[in-house]
Amino acid sequence: MLRVFALEFSVLLFKIVLAPVMIALVSLAGRKWGAAFSGWLLGIPFSSGPILFFLALEQGPQFAASTAIGSLLGIIGWGAFTVVYARCCFKLPWWWSTLIGWAAYFAVAAAILPLHSGEIASFVLVCVALAVILLGFPHVSPPPERGTYGKYDLVLRMVTASIMVVTLTGFARLLGPMRSGILSAFPAYTTILAVFSHRQHVAAAANTMKGVAIGLYTAATFFLILSPALLRMNLAAAFALATLGALAVQFASLIYVRRRLS
16 A cells, blocks of 8 residues: 555656656757757657656556557657647637647547557557658748747746646546557647747747657657567666667657758
8 A cells, every 4th residue: 555655646746846847948948949949859758758657667567568559659649739730820829729739639549549559550650640740731931030938938838737747647547558548648748838839939839849740750669669678678678778769769850850940
């Protein structure tokens, strides 16, 4: 009982502390290097990676491995949100763009839920889907100047991140491995960046979303490696291997981001 309570407390502390810290760091990076760069950073599984770690401790490696496949497939819905938001933001205000983007995510999530493919087939499907999604983005130039930020802009982003992540992961634990994996790919951090970028400049929002879509290859690689590794290696080695593979893809994609979206 004490061990379960300790795990529950650790997970809650992670959600409350890490979510605002991550969104703050990503936001500050966007202010320094541009909107597309901040979006690209979200390809690193800041939220779903640690959540899978705690799931493996609490529910066992088999449950976490199945959840990782769900998270891998959920990337398609995540990518759908980015391109739909990027298309909508030029004609609609941020709240309509968000609602339509979320509708796209849930529609894709419902479509992929019946799938029962392995990690390789899921990875191929995700890569093809992301390639199609990237072709669907509007061609925009970076905004001519960096936007201005309100006094409490960063604090508001951090508070919003905590609320969204705690709420979503609370529901995810009740849904089983596949559904919780797909829900872990819900674009919570992405929504926050999209909305705040949109309020500054629509071109910044579109470039942020394209940066996210490019970075999703990193998340896909992480889940591809993690799912089978959890069943064949100890927990630390599995996560270390998945992280190394994901970072290699992340740095490779940086070349594209700097050339095309800077």
